[in-house]
Amino acid sequence: MEGLASLKAPFQATPFLSSRPKTWDLPTQLNFYKRNSFSTFSVRAQVESTDGSAAVSSSGESVTEALKIKEWEVGMLENEVASSQGIRIRRRPPSGPPLHYVGPFQFRLQNEGNTPRNILEEIVWNKDKEVSQLKERKPLSVLKKALENAPPARDFIGALRAANERTGLPGLIAEVKKASPSRGILRENFDPVEIAKSYEKGGAACLSVLTDEKYFKGSFENLEAIRKAGVKCPLLCKEFIVDAWQLYYARTKGADAVLLIAAVLPDLDIKYMIKICKILGLTALVEVHDEKEFDRVLAIEGIELIGINNRNLETFELDISITKKLLEGERGKIIRERDIIMVGESGLFTPEDIAYVQEAGVRAILVGESIVKQSDPGKGISNLFGKDISI
Ligand SMILES: O=C(O)c1ccccc1NCC(=O)[C@H](O)[C@H](O)COP(=O)(O)O
Numbered sequence: 320m321e322g323l324a325s326l327k328a329p330f331q332a333t334p335f336l337s338s339r340p341k342t343w344d345l346p347t348q349l350n351f352y353k354r355n356s357f358s359t360f361s362v363r364a365q366v367e368s369t370d371g372s373a374a375v376s377s378s379g380e381s382v383t384e385a386l387k388i389k390e391w392e393v394g395m396l397e398n399e400v401a402s403s404q405g406i407r408i409r410r411r412p413p414s415g416p417p418l419h420y421v422g423p424f425q426f427r428l429q430n431e432g433n434t435p436r437n438i439l440e441e442i443v444w445n446k447d448k449e450v451s452q453l454k455e456r457k458p459l460s461v462l463k464k465a466l467e468n469a470p471p472a473r474d475f476i477g478a479l480r481a482a483n484e485r486t487g488l489p490g491l492i493a494e495v496k497k498a499s500p501s502r503g504i505l506r507e508n509f510d511p512v513e514i515a516k517s518y519e520k521g522g523a524a525c526l527s528v529l530t531d532e533k534y535f536k537g538s539f540e541n542l543e544a545i546r547k548a549g550v551k552c553p554l555l556c557k558e559f560i561v562d563a564w565q566l567y568y569a570r571t572k573g574a575d576a577v578l579l580i581a582a583v584l585p586d587l588d589i590k591y592m593i594k595i596c597k598i599l600g601l602t603a604l605v606e607v608h609d610e611k612e613f614d615r616v617l618a619i620e621g622i623e624l625i626g627i628n629n630r631n632l633e634t635f636e637l638d639i640s641i642t643k644k645l646l647e648g649e650r651g652k653i654i655r656e657r658d659i660i661m662v663g664e665s666g667l668f669t670p671e672d673i674a675y676v677q678e679a680g681v682r683a684i685l686v687g688e689s690i691v692k693q694s695d696p697g698k699g700i701s702n703l704f705g706k707d708i709s710i
Pocket of ligand 1: 438439494496499500501502628630632635664665666667685686687688689
């Protein structure tokens with residue numbers, strides 16, 4: 320059986336489940352739903368067995384199965400591990416999905432504690448469910464086959480460096496963004512390919528394509544269409560990654576880079592996802608918003624591209640001085656020594672904003688709203704920089 324344990328089939332004959340008591344203490348017993356988690360165990364298995372073959376242990380038990388059991392055992396600690404790293408976002412509702420099925424019975428738990436605490440947590444819970452369903456339809460073995468037909472991955476960081484050297488200004492990652500939770504609809508007349516081409520003409524180094532449908536009205540079809548239309552700018556798949564499966568999926572759809580959000584992912588997840596990205600040829604843009612997240616990310620080996628999001632994704636508050644604050648002092652020094660490319664993200668509207676974050680130390684910027692709202696998004700880029708950067 321491919322993939323991780325599924326919410327729909329929790330009653331497999333595993334040591335854990337066979338020791339299930341006959342009398343059910345529902346709130347406690349149903350905690351095992353939490354164990355259907357993405358964990359470093361599953362990622363490690365994917366890193367170590369990239370050919371997709373299922374190894375078999377000396378006892379004859381499939382290693383994949385054994386890892387799956389381990390994952391269930393460890394998954395219950397997921398939120399605790401995350402919170403010990405200062406991560407406030409819980410990966411899924413603490414007491415499982417509201418509706419449960421057991422054989423012919425269905426029942427609902429008291430929903431206390433199952434309300435997301437903020438928009439980012441809501442997005443993550445929704446993404447977790449969405450990915451579980453998608454994975455059932457397209458297991459990893461299918462994605463691994465599809466990788467053979469994926470267009471080649473292009474050099475995302477190289478494109479940013481080249482643009483920065485050519486213009487003396489931060490390389491632009493221009494975002495193809497129809498809507499957002501904080502701003503609602505940004506552009507009614509939304510043709511993703513037309514916008515992407517206009518950005519490229521206007522001098523963007525790379526593009527960011529929102530693929531989340533529910534909150535941003537984006538899609539993987541948009542990403543695929545832009546790639547197939549021959550746009551040369553490398554493409555960032557702007558998703559809420561909660562599972563390594565999504566990295567494979569993004570690559571099969573033509574992504575050159577993916578976003579990993581430190582407010583959502585514990586250190587080990589980031590570490591192993593970065594390894595998978597390297598195997599797949601994907602660039603990882605790792606996003607931080609405060610000092611704690613920045614320090615966690617700086618301690619991870621192999622980081623080449625870090626974004627500072629000026630938007631607090633829990634409250635929507637925007638403050639571009641966050642970029643400056645995080646790059647001051649020792650952290651800025653480490654970045655320069657390691658030649659890490661820093662990206663200033665969100666809330667950039669004017670040439671003064673660009674100058675401010677460039678002065679703070681960024682060599683790239685990620686911009687959506689201010690350019691996607693313009694009738695000619697390419698010209699919007701010239702307005703943003705205060706000059707034509709296409710030449
Ligand atoms: O944009 C939002 O409202 C939002 C809400 C919750 C999670 C993420 C969100 N945005 C993602 C981004 O960070 C931006 O799309 C990106 O940095 C561009 O920002 P902007 O130039 O301000 O559109």
